[in-house]
Amino acid sequence: MVLLGLSVRALNVLIRICKSEILNSTLSMASASVMVKSTGQQWSQVNKVLKEDPTLIKKDLAIIKDWLKKQPHLPNEWEDTCLISFLRGCDFSIERCKRKLDMYFTVRAACPEFFTNRDITRPELMELMNKGHGPTMPGLTPDGRRVSICRAKDFNLDTHQLNELFKITLMIGDLRLLEPLEGVTGEVYILDASIVRPSHLGRLSLSAVKKFFICAQEAYPVKLKELHVINTSALIDTAYGIVKPFLKEKMKKRIYFHKDFTGLHKFIPKELLPTEFDGTAGSLDDIHKVWVEKLKSYTGWFKKQESIKANESLRPGKPKNYYELFGMEGSFRQLAID
Numbered sequence: 341m342v343l344l345g346l347s348v349r350a351l352n353v354l355i356r357i358c359k360s361e362i363l364n365s366t367l368s369m370a371s372a373s374v375m376v377k378s379t380g381q382q383w384s385q386v387n388k389v390l391k392e393d394p395t396l397i398k399k400d401l402a403i404i405k406d407w408l409k410k411q412p413h414l415p416n417e418w419e420d421t422c423l424i425s426f427l428r429g430c431d432f433s434i435e436r437c438k439r440k441l442d443m444y445f446t447v448r449a450a451c452p453e454f455f456t457n458r459d460i461t462r463p464e465l466m467e468l469m470n471k472g473h474g475p476t477m478p479g480l481t482p483d484g485r486r487v488s489i490c491r492a493k494d495f496n497l498d499t500h501q502l503n504e505l506f507k508i509t510l511m512i513g514d515l516r517l518l519e520p521l522e523g524v525t526g527e528v529y530i531l532d533a534s535i536v537r538p539s540h541l542g543r544l545s546l547s548a549v550k551k552f553f554i555c556a557q558e559a560y561p562v563k564l565k566e567l568h569v570i571n572t573s574a575l576i577d578t579a580y581g582i583v584k585p586f587l588k589e590k591m592k593k594r595i596y597f598h599k600d601f602t603g604l605h606k607f608i609p610k611e612l613l614p615t616e617f618d619g620t621a622g623s624l625d626d627i628h629k630v631w632v633e634k635l636k637s638y639t640g641w642f643k644k645q646e647s648i649k650a651n652e653s654l655r656p657g658k659p660k661n662y663y664e665l666f667g668m669e670g671s672f673r674q675l676a677i678d
Contacts, residue, residue, distance in 0.1 A: 386484035389525045390428070400427050403434055404441070413655035414445050415648045425517040429561020437561075444559040448649035450665055451551055453503040455649070458511050458642040460635040464504055471496075473628040474509065476516065477621060479612050484525035485565055487612050488512075489624065491532035502545055506552040511635060511642065513560055518641075526565035528608065530617075534571035536579065544582065551666055553586040567595045570604055570617075 404423050409416050426444075430436035448455045460466065471494040477487040490509075556562065569576060576597070584592065598604050601618045613619025614627065621627075652659040 382480065382482070382484060386480075386523065386525055389484065390523045392428075392432075392523060396432070397424060397427070400432055400434060400437075404437060407438060408441070411442075413651050413653075414442065418648060419518055421519065422514075422517045425520060426561045428523045429563060440559065440561055442650070445648070445650040446652075446660055447555045447559045447665070449652070450660075450662065451555060453548075454507050454510050454552070454555065456646055458507060458646075459639050460508070460511070460632065461639065464501070465508060468501055468504055468508060469628075469632055470494075473624050474512065475624070475627045475631040476512065477612055477614070477627065479621065480524060481528065481608060481612060485528050486516075486524050486526075487528045487530065487608060489530045489532070489614070489617075491530075491616070491624065492535050494535070502548045506548065506555075508635075509552075510555065510560075512631065513556075513562075514642075514645065515634065515638060517561075526563040528566045528568070529564065530568045530570065530604070530608075532570050532617075533573070533576045533579075536573075536575055538575060546582070547666075549583055550586050553583070554666060557588055557591070564591060564594060566607060567591070568598060568604055568607065569595065570598045570601065572597045572599055 401420060401423055404427065405417065405420075408414055408418070423441075426437050426441055430440055460469065472490070472492040474490050475488065477489065480486060569580075580595075580597075587595075596603070596607065601613075604613070604617065610619045610621075612621055614621050614624035616624045
């Protein structure tokens with residue numbers, strides 16, 4: 341045996357190299373399937389629902405790009421894929437898309453706590469990434485929907501880090517706007533409430549929660565079809581009572597509560613769920629690691645995006661103010677920044 345001739349030190353080096361190669365290989369294979377596209381019959385079904393016409397998409401995109409250039413308070417241009425994501429999310433209604441884009445760029449200026457310093461390698465953000473999972477799963481449901489999961493792992497999760505947690509969520513949301521070259525029929529979110537404790541609710545910032553829900557519901561072109569909360573308890577009922585006033589009526593009707601995974605499996609195939617949820621789609625930890633690497637690879641892009649926002653000092657007519665957006669007092673001076 342060749343290995344018998346190696347020193348202990350040499351063996352340890354060889355083991356480390358092998359472990360590194362296995363990890364890199366795993367991440368590489370998983371990276372290729374971060375968001376699997378629909379194909380064949382499934383794509384036909386998705387496209388039938390979306391009713392997308394490539395010619396009309398090109399025409400609508402040109403209209404939105406021309407409109408942006410004529411708005412003195414908005415960025416002159418943005419990535420085509422992001423604009424197409426907004427068109428899709430607004431069912432290709434030009435006017436709805438304009439309103440949604442205006443709101444998106446407006447909250448980017450109004451909420452620097454969510455949209456600046458978005459470097460995932462920052463210790464504050466990496467600490468949160470190590471305390472929980474928040475990936476979008478690779479595949480699509482039979483009816484063409486994406487599934488995303490939010491699951492905390494650390495009981496000591498500090499709710500004072502809420503703004504940073506919302507920041508990471510919106511970072512993933514922005515990559516979802518940028519990367520897809522084709523549409524999906526909707527979004528499904530799964531929230532695992534297993535580690536929620538009374539101490540978490542006691543330190544909850546309602547203003548931060550409200551601002552996040554306004555951003556998510558009013559500024560992002562998300563078609564939320566289902567929101568599943570698993571591992572529920574009486575405490576979760578209390579928590580839901582706190583956030584319920586911030587939710588749209590349509591969203592309230594799409595929220596489902598499950599005490600275990602059995603109820604969840606009635607809605608989502610096991611093939612799309614991680615092993616931690618009694619599924620067969622692989623380890624949530626492995627999929628999460630791939631998303632961490634993806635976020636790292638876009639560090640430069642996130643930095644450039646900090647200047648992609650509204651400038652209220654240039655808005656025609658009356659500038660938007662903080663109270664108008666969020667229904668609470670606060671400084672809105674950042675909107676006048678160039």
